[in-house]
Amino acid sequence: MNMQKVIRVSSRRQEKGKLIVPLLKGLVYTLKNLFSKKVTILYPEHRRAVSKRWRGLHRLKTDENGELKCVACGLCAVICPPEAIRMTPYEEDGGTRYPLEFFIDEIRCIYCGFCQEACPKDAIELTGVYDYVDYTRADLQFDIEKLKRPEDFIFKGK
Amino acid sequence: MSETKTMTINMGPHHPATHGVLRLVLELEGETIVNATPHIGQLHRGIEKLAENMNYQQVIPLTDRLDYTAASLNNLGYCMTVEKLMGIDVPKRARYIRVIMSELARIMGHHLWLGSHALDIGAMTVVFYAFKDREKIMNINEELSGYRLTPSFLRIGGVAKDVTPDFIRSVREFIEVFPEALEGYHRLLTDNIIWRKRTMNIGTLSADEAMSWGFTGPSLRGSGVAYDVRKAFPYSSYDDFDFEIPVGDNGDVYDRYLVRMEEFKQSLKIIRQAVENLPEGPVNVDNPLVTNPAIEDVTEDISALIRRFKIQCEGPTAPAEEVYHAVEGSKGELGFYLVGDGTAQPYRLKIRSPCFLLTSALPRLIRGHMLSDVIAIIGSLDIVLGEIDR
Ligand code: SF4
Ligand code: SF4
Numbered sequence: 001m002n003m004q005k006v007i008r009v010s011s012r013r014q015e016k017g018k019l020i021v022p023l024l025k026g027l028v029y030t031l032k033n034l035f036s037k038k039v040t041i042l043y044p045e046h047r048r049a050v051s052k053r054w055r056g057l058h059r060l061k062t063d064e065n066g067e068l069k070c071v072a073c074g075l076c077a078v079i080c081p082p083e084a085i086r087m088t089p090y091e092e093d094g095g096t097r098y099p100l101e102f103f104i105d106e107i108r109c110i111y112c113g114f115c116q117e118a119c120p121k122d123a124i125e126l127t128g129v130y131d132y133v134d135y136t137r138a139d140l141q142f143d144i145e146k147l148k149r150p151e152d153f154i155f156k157g158k
Numbered sequence: 159m160s161e162t163k164t165m166t167i168n169m170g171p172h173h174p175a176t177h178g179v180l181r182l183v184l185e186l187e188g189e190t191i192v193n194a195t196p197h198i199g200q201l202h203r204g205i206e207k208l209a210e211n212m213n214y215q216q217v218i219p220l221t222d223r224l225d226y227t228a229a230s231l232n233n234l235g236y237c238m239t240v241e242k243l244m245g246i247d248v249p250k251r252a253r254y255i256r257v258i259m260s261e262l263a264r265i266m267g268h269h270l271w272l273g274s275h276a277l278d279i280g281a282m283t284v285v286f287y288a289f290k291d292r293e294k295i296m297n298i299n300e301e302l303s304g305y306r307l308t309p310s311f312l313r314i315g316g317v318a319k320d321v322t323p324d325f326i327r328s329v330r331e332f333i334e335v336f337p338e339a340l341e342g343y344h345r346l347l348t349d350n351i352i353w354r355k356r357t358m359n360i361g362t363l364s365a366d367e368a369m370s371w372g373f374t375g376p377s378l379r380g381s382g383v384a385y386d387v388r389k390a391f392p393y394s395s396y397d398d399f400d401f402e403i404p405v406g407d408n409g410d411v412y413d414r415y416l417v418r419m420e421e422f423k424q425s426l427k428i429i430r431q432a433v434e435n436l437p438e439g440p441v442n443v444d445n446p447l448v449t450n451p452a453i454e455d456v457t458e459d460i461s462a463l464i465r466r467f468k469i470q471c472e473g474p475t476a477p478a479e480e481v482y483h484a485v486e487g488s489k490g491e492l493g494f495y496l497v498g499d500g501t502a503q504p505y506r507l508k509i510r511s512p513c514f515l516l517t518s519a520l521p522r523l524i525r526g527h528m529l530s531d532v533i534a535i536i537g538s539l540d541i542v543l544g545e546i547d548r
Contacts, residue, residue, distance in 0.1 A: 005402040006384045009416035012348060013408075015358065022349035029345045030283055039290050053304035053319070075470045081216040112219040112310050117318065118470040120456045120463060126304070 044155055050128045055111040057129040057150040058104055058142070061122065068144070069123035072099040076115035076124055084108040085115065104147060106132075106140045131155040164192055169532065171200050177274065177536060178543030180517070182524075189529050194521040198514075201547040209507040213473030214240050214314055217504065222308035224509065225545040228267030228488040230259040230299075233312035238393060239483040239494040240314050243476045246448060251439040252316035253395040254432045258329065259302070259311060260394075260485075261425040261432070265336075266295045267488030267540075268418050268425075272343060275415070275537035279356050284346055291339050294332050301325045314474065315449060316442030326433060333430050340422050348419070357412040361523045361535035364409055371522070372515035375490025376417045377539050381409030387486040394485075398435075399428045411538040418540070448474040473502035489513050489540055509548055513541040 041048060050056075061069045072089035090100040116125050132153035134140050146153075165186045171179040179200035185193040205224065209217045221236040222229040234256055241248060248256075273288035296306040302325045303309035303318065311318050347353045363371070368381040378385055386403045388396045404420035406413030442449055450469055451462035476498030484493035490512025499505035516539040523535050 007402045007404045007420055008407065009404045009420050010407040010413060012416055013358075013412065014349065014354075018349070019351045022345075022351065026283075026346045026350060029342055033287070033342075039293070051300045051304060051324075053302070054300065055304040073467075075467065079216065079470050081212060081219055110219055111305065113304060113318075114215070114219075117450065118466075120453070120466055122453055 044131070050130065052128075054128040054130065055113045055126040057106065057127055057132060057153060058109075058115070058147055059125050059127050059150050060102065060144060060147040061125060062148065068098055068148075069121050070099055070102065070119075071097045071121055071123070072102070073097075073120065075118045075120060079114045079118045080109075081112060081114065082108045082110055084110075099144065102144045102147065104142045106142055107137060127151070129154055162187065171197075177541055180536070180541070180543055180546075182520070182532070184524075184529070184532070186529065191524050191527055191529065191532065194524045194532075196517050196520050198517065198543070198546050201543045203548065205548045206507050206509060209504050211503065213502040214476065214504065215473055217507070218312065218314075219308070219310045222310050223544060224511070224548065225267065225487060225489060225492070225513075225542050226307060227270045227542055228260075228263035229308045230256075230263035230311065231267070231485060231487045231492065233310065234260045234394065235483065235485040235487065235492045235494050237312045237314055238485065239481060239496045240476070242481045242483050243479060243496055243498050244314070244448070244474060246315050246443050246445055248316055248394075248443055249440050250395065250437045252441045252443075254436050255317050255321060255441060256312060256394050257396065257399070257432045258429055259299075259309070259317075261429045262295050262298060262329075264425050264488045265422060266292055268422055269295075271418060271488075271537070271540040275534075275540070276347060276353075278533045278537045279353070281347060281350075281353065284343060287339065287342060287346075291336065294328075294335075298325065298328050298332065301328060313442065315445060316440070320441050321436075326436075329429065329433050333426060333433070336426055337423070340419070344419065348416075354412065356531075356534055357415060357538070358410060359408070360411045360527060360531050361538060362408060362410045363519070363523060367522075368409060368519075371519040373490065373519070374512050374515070375487065376421060377414055377490065377516055379404060380406040380414035380417045380538075382407050387484050387491050391484070393483070396428075399431045401427050411534050414538045475500060475502045476504075478505075484510065487512060489542065489545070490516070492545075509545075511545045511548065513539075513543075514546045516541050517546055 063069055072087055077085040077087060084105040086103050087099045088101040089097060091097045113126055127150050129150045133155055167184050167186060169182040169184055171181040181197040183195045184191055205220050208220060218233060221232040224232045269288045269292040273285035276284035299309050300306045303311035363381050365381045365383050368378050369383060382405050384403045384405045389403060401424045404417045406417050451466050455462040456466050478498055478500045480497040482493060482495045484491045492512060493510030495508040496504055497506040524532050
């Protein structure tokens with residue numbers, strides 16, 4: 001083993017120490033904290049802002065004309081570790097290709113963000129929506145329509 | 159003539175103090191433990207087997223779920239093993255970001271240990287303070303990676319994205335405020351007579367014995383062996399940083415506590431050096447086999463597009479070789495043994511979990527102690543079942 005710098009922690013160890021003073025010191029510390037600023041927030045009335053990189057509910061992006069950017073290449077589906085994406089591609093005669101169906105199973109998804117990294121068209125992204133609830137599992141199979149507007153699924157209380 | 163009978167009781171798997179789902183079958187004589195048998199496997203998700211059916215990149219999120227208290231450290235261990243197998247050299251900036259992430263993860267893991275360990279023994283306040291400070295690191299994780307507990311931020315050959323100015327600012331802020339919080343933990347526990355009575359000379363293990371049980375990490379250092387993978391086999395630029403290894407002398411619960419408390423400080427020291435000396439440059443290796451071409455190139459250049467398809471669909475292939483690489487996890491030496499077979503999927507991934515070996519010594523440590531000491535001993539080993547059961 002090479003030369004290492006070592007700290008002996010047992011210098012802090014006191015077999016026989018004072019009994020009461022350390023306890024009081026601890027109490028003074030907690031008392032001081034009692035008057036410090038609160039760190040908790042009242043959810044869902046109050047929310048904290050999430051980071052720009054937050055990996056929440058997916059959005060399928062659209063271009064200026066409101067068309068999906070996605071070309072149904074399937075890269076996102078193939079990289080997805082829990083296999084949460086499935087789609088049916090469709091190709092028109094002119095060569096335009098788009099997804100006929102596009103489902104993301106939001107319960108299976110682990111929000112790793114690999115799909116947005118893989119997408120060659122920058123067509124899918126993970127948004128800052130993190131609290132969405134629903135009654136059945138089928139409701140959480142997001143289709144194209146739902147994936148276009150993830151903001152609608154922010155939990156609003158009750 | 160009266161006859162003494164022992165009583166068998168079941169502790170766990172749903173006992174909050176067993177740090178997950180550890181089941182202990184205890185044989186008691188009065189309140190003294192004569193025998194203990196740990197039962198594990200309740201959290202088995204088959205991560206090693208799952209990895210065999212995924213490509214090398216897809217395994218990264220799985221490793222987050224090993225020791226979920228310090229997720230980035232597992233990412234680091236796994237990614238470095240794959241890089242060793244594929245012979246990839248990671249750029250310096252990425253290595254520094256990885257160091258910052260993993261030391262933050264170590265502090266996060268120790269926060270959870272401190273909070274729950276103190277809570278188990280009966281000091282309730284500490285858990286709130288520890289979690290309050292842990293939250294700050296979670297926010298840093300969120301800023302950088304978009305996820306709080308399981309960032310999955312490391313990639314083969316680098317990290318997912320470059321750092322943001324906000325990230326640097328919040329790490330600096332954390333470095334500023336954390337020493338005071340640490341002093342607060344010390345004030346609550348270190349000299350406290352109840353804490354000392356509950357932890358001193360409990361669960362003592364000598365250096366030789368700790369080594370023969372295969373202990374690593376803070377639990378080994380508490381027994382007085384200065385073995386730290388970061389120093390013994392430096393990886394990911396750890397030799398650039400100046401830090402010390404805390405070691406104890408007595409090998410009891412209290413010394414293991416002191417070692418971890420000092421590790422907070424040393425991790426902070428490493429983070430400070432890494433943030434202040436963060437080199438410029440790319441955060442991903444420029445290797446056509448593993449680097450995802452940038453989105454701008456993909457739209458203009460057909461060969462970049464094809465390469466992107468190749469990397470994402472098939473994944474980078476590894477040669478038919480086997481490697482072992484270990485990193486210093488927050489619980490001990492976290493090793494990955496990886497066998498490649500020339501395809502894009504691991505042939506075998508074996509995880510050397512430090513907690514598994516710590517758990518194997520539990521019966522030895524518990525025997526002869528009181529029932530209430532069991533919790534103190536489990537807490538001081540800082541085991542996490544996600545890693546044991548895998
Ligand atoms: S975030 Fe990850 S798990 Fe979820 S759909 Fe995308 S690739 Fe799959
Ligand atoms: S990777 Fe992008 S373009 Fe391809 S199918 Fe997925 S969302 Fe559509």
